[in-house]
Amino acid sequence: MNIQWRVPFGDLQRSHQALQAELLAAASRVIESGWYILGTEVSAFEREFAALCGVDHCIGVASGAEALYLALVAAGIESGDEVITVANACMYDVAAILQAGAQPVLVDVDPVTQNIDPAALAAAITPRTRAVIPVHLFGRLAAMPAIMAIAEQHGLIVIEDAAQAHGAWCLDNAGQPRMAGQWGHLAAFSFYPSKNLGALGDGGAVVTNDAFMAERLRRLRMYGWERKYYTTESGGRNSRLDELQAALLRVKLTRLAAANAARRERAGWYAAALTDLPLGLPADEPGHVYHLYVITLPDRATRDRLREHLLAHGIGCDIHYPVPTHLQPAYANLGYRAGSLPVTEELAGRILSLPMYPELSADEVALVAKTIRMGLV
Numbered sequence: 001m002n003i004q005w006r007v008p009f010g011d012l013q014r015s016h017q018a019l020q021a022e023l024l025a026a027a028s029r030v031i032e033s034g035w036y037i038l039g040t041e042v043s044a045f046e047r048e049f050a051a052l053c054g055v056d057h058c059i060g061v062a063s064g065a066e067a068l069y070l071a072l073v074a075a076g077i078e079s080g081d082e083v084i085t086v087a088n089a090c091m092y093d094v095a096a097i098l099q100a101g102a103q104p105v106l107v108d109v110d111p112v113t114q115n116i117d118p119a120a121l122a123a124a125i126t127p128r129t130r131a132v133i134p135v136h137l138f139g140r141l142a143a144m145p146a147i148m149a150i151a152e153q154h155g156l157i158v159i160e161d162a163a164q165a166h167g168a169w170c171l172d173n174a175g176q177p178r179m180a181g182q183w184g185h186l187a188a189f190s191f192y193p194s195k196n197l198g199a200l201g202d203g204g205a206v207v208t209n210d211a212f213m214a215e216r217l218r219r220l221r222m223y224g225w226e227r228k229y230y231t232t233e234s235g236g237r238n239s240r241l242d243e244l245q246a247a248l249l250r251v252k253l254t255r256l257a258a259a260n261a262a263r264r265e266r267a268g269w270y271a272a273a274l275t276d277l278p279l280g281l282p283a284d285e286p287g288h289v290y291h292l293y294v295i296t297l298p299d300r301a302t303r304d305r306l307r308e309h310l311l312a313h314g315i316g317c318d319i320h321y322p323v324p325t326h327l328q329p330a331y332a333n334l335g336y337r338a339g340s341l342p343v344t345e346e347l348a349g350r351i352l353s354l355p356m357y358p359e360l361s362a363d364e365v366a367l368v369a370k371t372i373r374m375g376l377v
């Protein structure tokens with residue numbers, strides 16, 4: 001598409017322009033160091049990101065997809081095990097479960113939060129269930145107190161998919177805020193460039209408070225080596241965060257809190273401008289970091305019409321995600337069909353993601369809102 005955007009869906013150049021000098025200095029530091037894999041930048045970033053999440057260990061890996069796979073292997077998930085997750089989060093989790101040799105079990109989501117429905121999770125547990133992967137979709141934490149209670153009762157391992165939730169939190173049963181990454185036994189993060197904390201390339205991390213699994217992950221990301229040329233883990237591969245990305249991420253990490261606050265402010269602007277229209281708005285929860293700002297239209301025809309209207313007027317928008325995992329051609333053999341996950345399927349036809357990034361201006365939000373208003377009459 002060759003569109004002259006009036007409001008682009010994303011604009012990473014805008015965010016990096018302001019940081020250019022610092023990013024270049026970080027890159028130069030790495031280039032001049034002569035050391036490019038698993039050095040001081042990666043260990044410093046791991047310390048800093050673990051501190052942000054409030055956990056003991058962070059292991060930098062090659063991507064979010066790799067973080068999910070390595071977390072499953074580190075947790076001892078293997079062939080014959082069932083792992084429960086959702087079908088509205090773009091396949092990453094199912095792909096990782098299958099790579100680990102286990103069986104994905106897909107359950108429906110809550111119609112309001114679009115996160116895993118704890119009742120559906122509880123109902124899907126069998127004697128073979130070993131783990132659950134709740135996804136903190138769009139930057140809002142899944143119902144973690146309920147999920148942890150169910151997992152504890154059944155002895156399940158919880159691996160948070162926190163790829164969209166850097167710095168997000170929700171309250172625990174004692175009313176204390178608890179971060180994404182601090183709830184489960186393990187949590188997987190992605191640093192894909194457009195995430196709330198994004199590298200200038202690929203990257204990911206697993207965080208955990210479990211020292212045994214942390215050690216295992218350090219071996220698994222490097223061919224399964226316990227020390228150079230001695231392999232003690234099968235399932236290991238080459239999956240490392242590199243020094244250059246770690247150095248750039250350290251610059252971006254210092255801006256994460258401000259960037260999340262800016263996203264929240266923009267969510268407030270959208271909510272104020274759209275509140276009287278016949279559409280569903282994301283909940284205003286204090287720990288929501290709005291990786292995406294996703295509105296819900298009354299039906300598929302209205303959504304599709306609004307999407308065309310916005311694009312025709314130079315307003316970027318997208319659908320996250322258009323086809324649920326269980327209806328993807330590659331996963332037809334998992335045993336689901338149309339109608340298996342009614343809430344997931346229905347939402348896929350009604351959701352629309354609007355531009356959402358810290359550098360979005362008030363005028364741009366107003367223009368998006370005005371164009372939506374025009375499109376809905």
Ligand SMILES: *Cc1c(COP(=O)(O)O)cnc(C)c1O
Binds near residue numbers: 164202204
């Ligand atoms: C982006 C994302 C991933 C995958 O991360 P990559 O770094 O792109 O491999 C996994 N899960 C969710 C929910 C994501 O949004």
